Amino acid sequence: MIKTVSDPQPVFDALDNYIAGTDWIVSTASVTLDGSGATHTITCSDRNGKNSYTYTERTAGVHVAVQPMSANLGPGETQQFTANATNPDGTPVTGATFTWALTTGSLGTLDANGLYTAPATIAANAFDTVTATLTGQQSWASITVQLHP
Secondary structure (H helix, E strand, O other): OEOOOOOOHHHHHHHHHHOOOOOEEEEEEEEEEEOOEEEEEEEEEEOOOOOEEEEEEEEEOOEEEEEOOEEEEOOOOEEEOEEEEEOOOOOEOOOOOOEEEEOOOOOOEEOOOOEEEOOOOOOOOEEEEEEEEEOOEEEEEEEEEOOOO
């Protein structure tokens, strides 16, 4: 299940309702963070060691967006792409440094700042895909390089 939880109390309330009447003595909770989100795990065990319950929830991570989403260029033309990242709560990720890449077999070039340069000559219309990645999350933009009449 992927959802954003800012208050863990509903999770504890749900556990309490689920295990009502059982004498629980051991309860552990942990949060594992990585760039793509957080995993919350709560484990409870009863006094007799006969019952246990584990609840795990995965929250969404950083969202990456590339602008513009597409570009139509002629041979040798350039397009500056930009990226931004937002946290699960919608606030911007400050100081984000993106890794820019082209798909395998691309004809153009892309610098470390997202500046794409179309090939100087092409025999037919060509297509490239630019990706921006931050902490395992990525977004992409498509590029069409067209022969000019």
